[in-house]
Amino acid sequence: MPTLRQSYHNALTSLSARTGTPLPSLVLSFAVLHELTAIIPLAGIFFASRQLGLGERVVGQFIHNDEVRNEPSWLNDHMGQWFDEGERWAERVGRRYGIFGFSKGQPPVSAVDDNQPRRVSSVIAGDAANAIFAYGMVKALLPVRVGLSLYLSPSFSRCVVEPIRLRVSRLFRKN
Numbered sequence: 660m661p662t663l664r665q666s667y668h669n670a671l672t673s674l675s676a677r678t679g680t681p682l683p684s685l686v687l688s689f690a691v692l693h694e695l696t697a698i699i700p701l702a703g704i705f706f707a708s709r710q711l712g713l714g715e716r717v718v719g720q721f722i723h724n725d726e727v728r729n730e731p732s733w734l735n736d737h738m739g740q741w742f743d744e745g746e747r748w749a750e751r752v753g754r755r756y757g758i759f760g761f762s763k764g765q766p767p768v769s770a771v772d773d774n775q776p777r778r779v780s781s782v783i784a785g786d787a788a789n790a791i792f793a794y795g796m797v798k799a800l801l802p803v804r805v806g807l808s809l810y811l812s813p814s815f816s817r818c819v820v821e822p823i824r825l826r827v828s829r830l831f832r833k834n
Contacts (some may be wrong), residue, residue, distance in 0.1 A: 662724060677814035688816035695796055696804040704793040705786075714789030718742060738795060745794030751786050759786040810814050 661669070675682040708714040721742060746831075749759050757763030 674813075678816075680743050680813055680816040684820045685812055685814045688812040691820075692808040692811055692815055694803060696800075696807055699799060700804075701797045704796050705789050708789045708792050709786065714786075714792035715784055718788045718791050720776065741795040741798040742791055744798070745791035746787075748794055749790040752790075753787065759790050760784075761787075766816050782785070 671682055671685070675685055680688075685690035705714075705718070708717075711725070721738060750761065753761030754765050
């Protein structure tokens with residue numbers, strides 16, 4: 660009976676043979692596409708929610724409305740977790756680069772424990788709210804992002820990764 664590692668290796672090897680791309684190139688393509696499908700929607704959702712004023716309304720409604728937040732559902736549980744992670748992310752990035760309304764290098768509100776959820780303020784406003792909203796939406800899009808990355812990996816590998824790999828290998832090849 661094949662082990663889990665062997666079964667994954669066999670499946671990936673057959674996928675590589677079927678698509679005509681080397682396995683390492685296929686894995687690298689998936690990793691690059693997975694990151695691109697996070698960064699591009701994050702920026703797009705951030706700027707769209709900034710333009711529409713959506714971040715403040717959604718995050719504010721979710722954080723301050725106990726009826727919405729405490730209603731038992733899978734989405735509410737995960738959105739609460741994603742918004743808390745998004746708040747920590749927005750605070751960390753904001754303080755590091757001086758964006759989202761934070762001063763660059765500004766010390767954290769409380770340096771107790773980075774894993775404990777904390778509120779930057781009781782009202783999350785402006786770019787911080789838009790960043791939190793964008794982060795939560797990108798997390799919610801994870802199944803779509805994974806599917807899209809899997810679907811596009813073979814063609815991305817053939818059109819982008821393999822030509823780059825061949826050019827780099829030619830540089831180091833002896834004549």
